[in-house]
Amino acid sequence: MRDIIRMIVVLAVLAACSGGLLAAVKSGTAEKIEYQQLKFVKGPAIKEIMKGCSNDPIVDRFKIKDGEIERGFYVGVFDGKANAVAYETSGKGFGGPVGIMVGVNIHTDKLLGIGVTTHSETPGLGSRAKDDPSFGVQFKGMAMNKPFKVKTDGGEIDAVSGATITSKGVCAGITQSAEFYKKLKPQIIEQAKAFAK
Amino acid sequence: MAKTIVQEFTKGLWEEIPPFRLVLGLCPVLAVTKTVANGIGMGIAATFVLVCSNILVSALRNIIPSKVRVPCFIIIIATFVVVVELVMQAVAYPLFLQLGIFIPLIVVNCIILGRAEAFASKNGVAASTADGLGIGVGFTIALGALAAIREAFGAGTLSVPFSDTIVQLFGPSFKPFTFMVEAPGAFVCLGLMLGVMNLVGKK
Numbered sequence: 001m002r003d004i005i006r007m008i009v010v011l012a013v014l015a016a017c018s019g020g021l022l023a024a025v026k027s028g029t030a031e032k033i034e035y036q037q038l039k040f041v042k043g044p045a046i047k048e049i050m051k052g053c054s055n056d057p058i059v060d061r062f063k064i065k066d067g068e069i070e071r072g073f074y075v076g077v078f079d080g081k082a083n084a085v086a087y088e089t090s091g092k093g094f095g096g097p098v099g100i101m102v103g104v105n106i107h108t109d110k111l112l113g114i115g116v117t118t119h120s121e122t123p124g125l126g127s128r129a130k131d132d133p134s135f136g137v138q139f140k141g142m143a144m145n146k147p148f149k150v151k152t153d154g155g156e157i158d159a160v161s162g163a164t165i166t167s168k169g170v171c172a173g174i175t176q177s178a179e180f181y182k183k184l185k186p187q188i189i190e191q192a193k194a195f196a197k
Numbered sequence: 198m199a200k201t202i203v204q205e206f207t208k209g210l211w212e213e214i215p216p217f218r219l220v221l222g223l224c225p226v227l228a229v230t231k232t233v234a235n236g237i238g239m240g241i242a243a244t245f246v247l248v249c250s251n252i253l254v255s256a257l258r259n260i261i262p263s264k265v266r267v268p269c270f271i272i273i274i275a276t277f278v279v280v281v282e283l284v285m286q287a288v289a290y291p292l293f294l295q296l297g298i299f300i301p302l303i304v305v306n307c308i309i310l311g312r313a314e315a316f317a318s319k320n321g322v323a324a325s326t327a328d329g330l331g332i333g334v335g336f337t338i339a340l341g342a343l344a345a346i347r348e349a350f351g352a353g354t355l356s357v358p359f360s361d362t363i364v365q366l367f368g369p370s371f372k373p374f375t376f377m378v379e380a381p382g383a384f385v386c387l388g389l390m391l392g393v394m395n396l397v398g399k400k
Contacts, residue, residue: 007265014269018276025280032287040290 035059042088042101045115049086049103050076057086060195064187066180073188075195076103076112082195084112085188087181091173094165095120098129100173104181106189109144113137114174119166126166135160135167139174144182147175202327209331215308216339216387217394222308225299226340227383234356236344238292240337242285242300244330246277247309251329254317261318270313271304278303289359308336347386351378 038046038058050057053076060075060082076084086103098119103112116130129135138157142148148171149155150164159167181188213219216226222243229239250273254261261269282300285293293300303309312332317325348355353371355364376382 003262003264007262010261011265011268011272014272018272021276022279025283029283029287033283033290036286036288036290040294 042117045101045117046074046086046103048115049101049113050074050084051113053077053084054080055195062191062194064184064191066184071180071184073191075192077195080196082192083107085192086112087177088117089173089177091169091171091176093119093121093129093169094126094163095122098166098169098173100170100177102174102177104144106185106192111139111142111144111174114139114170116170121163121166126160126163128160129163129166129170132160144178147171202323205324205327206331209328209333209335210338211335213332214335214339214394215332216336216343217391219308219311220391221311222306222336223387225302225306226343226387227380229296229299230340230344230347230383231351231378232295232348232354232356233341233344234292234358235295236340237337237358238285238289239296239299240333240340242281242296243303243306243309243336244333245281246274246303247312247333247336248326248329249277250274250309250313251317251325252322254313255320255322255325258318266318267310267314270310270318274309274313275304308332343383343386343390346390347377347382350374351376351382 035058038061043058046057055075055077057074057076060077061072062075063070063072065071071087074086075082076086078084084103084105086101088099088101090097090099092098096119098121099117101115101117103114104110105112114136116136119127119130121127121129135158139148142156147155148157150157150159150167150171152159152164153168153171155171157167157171209215211218215221216223225239225243230236250270253273254270257269278301281303282293285296285300312329316328320328345355349366350373352373352375353365353367355366356362357364377386
């Protein structure tokens with residue numbers, strides 16, 4: 001009997017200590033892990049969009065609640081003013097959702113650039129929406145006030161050849177994102193001010 | 198029994214060097230030794246877990262009832278593995294992505310449980326630390342050496358641990374011997390190294 005109690009006590013104490021230690025490590029590293037994930041998954045797209053900014057957009061980020069969803073925004077500081085934000089949205093591609101990082105100038109409402117972050121498109125076709133810079137660069141400087149469409153739909157965007165569905169998905173994703181951008185804009189401007197240097 | 202601390206350390210480097218002498222823990226040895234950076238990273242993670250678990254197991258060896266010793270060892274080892282996993286995510290995310298599932302699998306690495314059972318639960322803290330460190334360093338060296346051979350032949354490169362530098366070993370006309378970086382190449386390479394070690398060690 002004493003043996004059994006001793007086993008139970010030792011195991012319980014050990015498990016409790018282990019749980020406590022892990023909880024401490026987890027909360028201690030949570031912030032850094034989030035930063036690392038942003039840096040290596042979304043970072044390349046954000047950096048490309050915010051080329052020439054004087055801050056680190058991955059550090060200068062904030063979140064806004066949009067109904068149920070929490071949306072993350074990354075601030076780019078140009079000429080000492082926080083006048084650009086990037087946020088992630090998604091469109092329906094050929095092989096699943098396509099994550100798109102969208103950069104907007106918050107004063108002119110014009111696109112600063114876009115970049116595909118995550119996708120499961122066909123390598124060599126749909127994947128070129130991410131890898132071929134000539135697709136994303138077309139969005140640069142376009143205004144957010146009208147829908148984005150590929151040329152076959154009467155728009156201005158040249159689709160990636162062989163990947164029309166992916167290209168349409170990206171356009172639709174950005175068009176949709178313009179809606180929540182407009183809705184949240186007052187909050188975005190308010191929050192972004194804090195990052196000006 | 199009367200080995201010095203130094204002897205406990207150095208035995209892990211040759212006499213009992215894990216993959217070649219103990220022939221234990223081969224799963225990560227075969228899987229992660231595609232590049233030197235991965236191999237060394239895995240070795241260091243395993244060394245950390247091995248040393249910490251050895252220290253704790255030997256410190257608690259008189260408290261842990263022998264009937265539940267294995268669950269206790271597993272709790273201790275698993276805790277340190279999760280610590281390594283979290284810390285690696287926080288400081289070396291690309292390495293974490295590369296090693297992936299093999300980090301959590303350190304929990305069931307026979308070397309670590311084997312050392313806890315066969316050594317740390319019977320010896321003092323100082324000797325156990327030296328033992329863990331020796332075996333761990335030996336494991337890291339073994340992984341590094343195996344990875345260096347495989348990477349050099351299989352890809353014609355050598356990656357430097359903890360940096361993005363990749364050294365090109367051969368000229369542009371080099372055709373990679375891709376067999377070496379695939380799973381069968383790992384077996385062949387490990388087998389050859391084992392053979393060479395046995396030949397050298399034969400007296």
